[in-house]
Every structure is written in C-alpha cells, then in structure tokens.
Amino acid sequence: MNDLIEEKLEILPENPGCYLMKDRQGTVIYVGKAKVLKNRVRSYFRGSHDGKTQRLVGEIVDFETIITSSDIEALILELNLIKQYDPKYNVMLKDDKSYPYLKITAERHPRLIITRRVKKDKGKYFGPYPNAHAANETKKLLDRIYPYRKCQTLPNRSCLYYHLGQCLAPCINEVEEETYKDMITNITRFLNGGYKEVKKELTEKMTEAAEALEFERATEYRDQITNIEMVMEKQSMAMNDFTDRDIFGYAVDKGWMCVQVFFVRQGKLIERDVSIFPLYKDPEEELLTFIGQFYRQSDHLIPQEIFLPPTIDADIVKQLLKVAVFVPQRGKKKDLVQLAMKNAKISLSEKFQLIERQEDRTIGACEELGEAMNISIPLRIEAFDNSHTHGVEPVSAMVTFLDGKPSRKDYRKYKTKTAAKHDDYGAMREVVRRRYIRVLNENLPLPDLVLIDGGKGQIEVAREVIEDELGLPIPIAGLAKDDKHQTSELLYGNPPEVIPLKRTSEAFYLLQRIQDEVHRFAITFHRQRRGAKSITSSLDNIPGIGPKRKIALLQHFGSVKKIQEANVNALQEAGLPMKIAESVVSHFQEELQEKK
Secondary structure, eight states: HHHHHHHHHHHSSSOOOOEEEEESOEEEEEEEEEEEEEHHHHHSSSOOOOHHHHHHHHOEEEEEEESSSSSSHHHHHHHHHHHHHHHHTTTTOOTOOOOOOEEEEOOOSBBEEEESSOOOSSOOOOOOOHHHHHHHHHHHHHHSSSSSSSSSHHHHHHSSSHOOOOOOOOOOOOOHHHHHHHHHHHHHIIIIIHHHHHHHHHHHHHHHHHTOOOHHHHHHHHHHHHHHHIIIIOOOBBSSOOOOOEEEEEETTTTTTEEEEEEEEEEEEEEEEEEEEESSSSSHHHHHHHHHHHSSSSSOOOOEEEEETTTHHHHHHHHHHEEEEOOSHHHHHHHHHHHHHHHHHHHHHHHHHHHHHHHTTTTHHHHHHHHHHSSSSOOEEEEHHHHHHHEEEEEEEEEEEETTOOOOGGGGEEOOSSSSSTTTHHHHHHHHHHHHHHHHHOOOOOOSEEEEEOHHHHHHHHHHIIIIOOOOHHHHHHHHOOOSSSEEEEEETTTTEEEEOOSSHHHHHHHHHHHHHEEEEEEEHHHHHHHHHHHHTTTTSSSSSOHHHHHHHHHHSSSSSHHHHOOOHHHHHHHHHHHHHHHHHHHHHHHHHHHH
C-alpha cells in the first residue's frame, strides 16, 4: 500500500456513496457502493482476504470517493459508473443469455413476432419463454387462431395466409382499427392465462369435425390442443394466481457468489437464470447491484412483483425499479424464495471448482509468468508476428490477452508500408512503432508485457522502438520456437536470456496459447491478402469489369484460367455485354503477347 492511499484512508467520510478503485495507469478497475464509505474502503486495505480480493487490492494504486445523500442514490450512481467505466472486476451482464419473448408490434397493422430484445417502444411483450421452441409453438398456435398480419412488409397482393384464412390481407383490404384492437385484446387475454377457454373451444370443434368425418380438420384441432398443453400448461410449479414474478436467491462460498432468478409467468415457473461471479463486497450489497444491472442494463422485463430473500432491503429495490417488492414470510411464496436459495447453493458447489481451475489457467498463469520474469503481473499482454510468402503480401498482426484470455476486440492487423518485402526486422520495427505511437496519441492502455514472435534480433528491434524512441517502460520478451515450430523458450532481458519455465506449468501453456494465436491471426490475414490478390489481379484492369462482374465470372467459369481461355460467345453466355466480352478477350490476348 502506497503513501497516497494511506493518507486518503485517514480522511475518508462516514457518509454513503461510491468508490472508484484505479490501477497504475489510472484506469478504473472496480466501482462499489457503501452505506459508510470510511468502513467499506478501509476494509480492502486492512486484514486478510481471499486470493481474488487480494489480486484486486494488489492492482489498486489510487481511489476516489463520491458522497451521496442516501443509499438508494449510491446504488443508482454505482450502476451509472459501472456502465460508464466498464471496470474489469465488476460483475457485468453483457454475456448474459437472452430469452425469447412474444411481441405484439405497435404498427398500423400489428404483427406477432418473436424477439430476444425488449425495447422501450409501444409494443406489448409476453415472456420470457423457456426456450425458442416454446415461443415458436405458441406463435404457430396463435397464427392459426387469429388472422392478424403475418408479412414483415405489406406485399402488393394477397399471400397464402389470406387464402388459408389466417390473415385479413390488409395489403388489399381495408381493415378497421377496431378489428385489430379486438384481436389484440383476445391475444393478450390468451397469453395472460385465458388459453383454457380457447382449448375448450378447440376441443368442441375437434369433436364436431370427427363426428362429421372431417378427420384432417379434427387432427389439426387435436394438434393445436396438444400444443396448448405442451406450451401453456406443462410447467414445473404453479401458483394460485396469474401474477408475473421474478424470485431472487443467492449463495456465497469461498469468495464466489451465485445468484438464481426464477421467472414465474402466468403463475407458473417457466425458466431460471444462473450467474456466478467473484465477490468483493458484502453479499447483500452485491445482490442489490446485481438486481440493478439485471433490469437497468440488460433486456429483462420488469415483472409485476419481485420476491427477495429476507436479508435484502426491499425498499431500495422498490425505489430503484418502481415495482412491488416483497420478502415473503410464509407459504408457497416463501418456499419459492427458499428454493431459489437452495438452487443457488447447489449451482455454486457444482461449478466453482471448475471456475477455480479456469482462473488458475488464466490469471494464475499471469501471476506465475510475472514471478518468473520478476515483473509486475502481466494482466495485459500484446504479442506481434509477421507473415509473408517469399516476400509476397507481407503483413503483421497483434493479439491482446487480458487476464490470460484473448480479447479479440483488441486484435489488430497491419499491412506493412515502409519496410522492404524481405525485411522481417524492418516490418517489426514499423508495426511496433505504429502501434505504440497510436497508443500514446489516443491515450490507450499500455500493455504490461510485449511478446515478439522471434529471437534476439526481433526483440532488439522492438526494444529500440519502445524503450529508446518512445521511452515506454514496458517489458519486452521473445518467443522462440524449436525445429518442430513449437514454443521452445522465453527470452527476456538486455541482453535477452532464457527464462526457465517448466513445460508443464500454466505460464508456459499461456505462452503457447499466445504464440499459436498470434501466428494463426497473422497467417490468416496473409492468406486473405494473398488470395484476394491472386483472384482479382488478372481482372482488375479490364474496363467494364467491376466487383459484381468479377464474382459473376468466377462463379460461372470456376477459375481465372478458364476466363482467360473463354471466347466472346462464352463470355456473353456468362452475362457480359458483347463490347465488354470483346474487351476481356482483347485484354488477355495482349497479356499473352507481352509474355512472349
């Protein structure tokens, strides 16, 4: 802990508010809230912590605090700060799976569609559904029962749905607004639990059709009834009313937290959401933050009611979401909360061993690598590689690994501009210079370690640029390969020396993954460039042959060679006008004469 932190800890306020933890580059890596800032922030730097919290604290070199007038204001501010800074140690719901919903659009001629995004528009949403199949089956059923519009864009003539009696064909008929209003009311009633009346009506129609020996129609009614039973009725748990509710439960163990959310729709438990993440503050406050993100920063609909465990402040959630929030004290509602808590505990015990192994393989590998090289933990690693074929289409690539995992949004491709075709050192010098001049100009985060796919020569070239020209204090290492083109050794220092690493260590496996990934990325880019050049070069300079005609010719003939051998008639059959076909033949004849 540095002197700056020590001084700030002494003057912390005793008010509610938020705190922002920063690393050595000034990047916000964690945002939290507290009822008493003084107690909460000091707790990070006092006493012992588990490995994950210790890792967070080890990266903190500064912090800020923002005072609020209440705990609810602190929670709202925390959610906004997390959205603004995207801190790597906060729980983010970006990768949370989205669920299918049915939506009645707010168009002049409404449609019923399946969507996984809930927007703040005038449409009516129903769900979530247990899976896409359930949503599709429900939509198919409603498609048959109600003749609402089916086409995404109105055609200029009636479609098959109209002739099947499943659409009123607003494309050719004037449909009264009241007609759609009644239909939407019926669909809404159906999706809110009135499907039993429809099922009864379909059963009567099936019986009548069977008695009239109309067996195909009777079979269609039977299938519709089966769909209703499968989709709308076969649920795992039922309540006595039809209120839409979300039930939250959580469990904590060994520095990890699991949150379970049960979705109860139309009185039935239809789906659950499971999230497991590291815990850096009190579980109750972490759950409040999670709930805020769950609804405010994702596509989840806010239901009519939310049930919470007894340890959570329901008033804060009520103020935040403007919805009815309860802590059930007895009966089936309390049982649902306890079931969510029990499921969270089971999920955590099942999964956290796997999570720990994955963390050992990623962040643990970074720690091991930093210790072996005697540098700070390299949580951000950038690696470079060159690729070309005998100097043809030389390219370079950079990959980024954050916390031991690839960050593909930070990958970069480079076409060398100033380096000679066969000059690997020149290409490395150019690309490294371009990369870190941009990092400085745009104030991007600096890496903790730069890896060069190559030996001492490539390392020295990168060092001259990064250290001598730009004055950046970034460790630079090289990855050498053996005669089987596999990662052999790590070179580091000035002059570079071999860093001893066990080949069975997680740090060595991490280096292998990085070297394989940067090589794959570079060679894929090179092949794309080389392939594009070989396919189009012979056609590029022919008047009248643009991108669309190039593709059409290649699809028709199969290769550039066959295009070269084609006569005017064959080219016309491929769709070229006669004058352009003559130009193509003339172009290739001139090329042939030049070669002679």
